[in-house]
Amino acid sequence: MPSSTSTLTYESRSQTHPTAAGRKLLQIISQKRTNLCLSIDHTDPDKILTLVQKLGPKICLLKTHIDIISFSSTTTSTTIKSFTTKLQALAQEHTFMIFEDRKFADIGSTVQHQYRGGVYEIASWADITNAHSIPGPGIIRGLKEVADGIGEPRGLLLLAEMSSKGNLGGGEYQERTLAMARNKEWRGFVMGFIAMKEVGGGSGNDGEGGEEEDFIVMTPGVGLQVGGDGLGQQYRTPEEVVGRDGCDVVIVGRGIVGADDPVAVAEVYRERSWEAYEGRVKNG
Numbered sequence: 001m002p003s004s005t006s007t008l009t010y011e012s013r014s015q016t017h018p019t020a021a022g023r024k025l026l027q028i029i030s031q032k033r034t035n036l037c038l039s040i041d042h043t044d045p046d047k048i049l050t051l052v053q054k055l056g057p058k059i060c061l062l063k064t065h066i067d068i069i070s071f072s073s074t075t076t077s078t079t080i081k082s083f084t085t086k087l088q089a090l091a092q093e094h095t096f097m098i099f100e101d102r103k104f105a106d107i108g109s110t111v112q113h114q115y116r117g118g119v120y121e122i123a124s125w126a127d128i129t130n131a132h133s134i135p136g137p138g139i140i141r142g143l144k145e146v147a148d149g150i151g152e153p154r155g156l157l158l159l160a161e162m163s164s165k166g167n168l169g170g171g172e173y174q175e176r177t178l179a180m181a182r183n184k185e186w187r188g189f190v191m192g193f194i195a196m197k198e199v200g201g202g203s204g205n206d207g208e209g210g211e212e213e214d215f216i217v218m219t220p221g222v223g224l225q226v227g228g229d230g231l232g233q234q235y236r237t238p239e240e241v242v243g244r245d246g247c248d249v250v251i252v253g254r255g256i257v258g259a260d261d262p263v264a265v266a267e268v269y270r271e272r273s274w275e276a277y278e279g280r281v282k283n284g
């Protein structure tokens with residue numbers, strides 16, 4: 001059953017979302033008419049930049065795994081810093097946000113170093129990142145303290161459930177993650193979840209979050225057909241994910257990056273995911 005949040009338009013949610021990063025993302029989604037996040041899981045930095053230049057107009061969000069990129073083996077002199085600076089320039093040019101899929105999972109003090117420093121300096125260039133809830137609230141507090149010092153909107157997604165077969169998320173784990181996210185202390189920082197269906201949403205689900213609750217749900221494991229990858233990944237279609245299960249942003253990696261014509265295939269994902277959203281809002 002679609003609930004109150006999933007039947008609202010992205011545009012109306014962009015006015016009221018409790019996080020600045022969420023408002024910005026919802027505005028981009030609504031203006032560009034795309035709820036597609038590209039997961040660019042390539043290892044060559046130059047290939048990534050070339051692909052992002054082509055696919056930028058199709059997406060609201062670019063998801064990176066900065067630690068899988070081979071900066072040392074590149075034939076050019078691309079450094080981590082110059083790469084992230086170029087990504088930010090592309091994000092400006094094509095109006096999308098950047099999500100570093102770091103999946104933080106340690107105590108607050110350690111994740112602060114991982115988020116702010118190290119070789120990647122994630123907080124300085126990624127608008128959005130994500131974290132497991134398993135360490136407890138200290139992980140959110142630690143990340144938020146770093147984000148508060150940046151001076152640009154920064155948003156956090158908590159993993160409430162994963163797309164992979166046999167994962168331990170969902171159910172009670174998801175309920176406890178939701179309860180953690182609802183703490184007023186990080187109301188302007190925790191923007192939503194990685195999950196397989198709508199989470200929270202005030203009166204629509206368990207009614208505990210209040211009328212104004214709005215968590216953006218981003219969902220990986222999306223393909224043009226139902227299937228898997230032989231390593232546990234499970235794919236569902238945009239119609240199932242957005243139309244039936246109330247998710248807001250579809251995350252697509254190999255379905256686009258591995259295609260012969262990534263731009264044409266990205267357009268199919270964009271169109272199907274957008275139409276699924278329009279149908280959901282209309283029928284809600």
Ligand code: 6AU
Binds near residue numbers: 162163
């Ligand atoms: O479309 P794919 O299967 O090629 O890529 C899916 C991407 C990968 C995963 O690291 C990521 O989505 N992912 C996540 C995220 C985004 O946090 C969670 C999850 O449960 N499943 C998943 O695949 O980059």
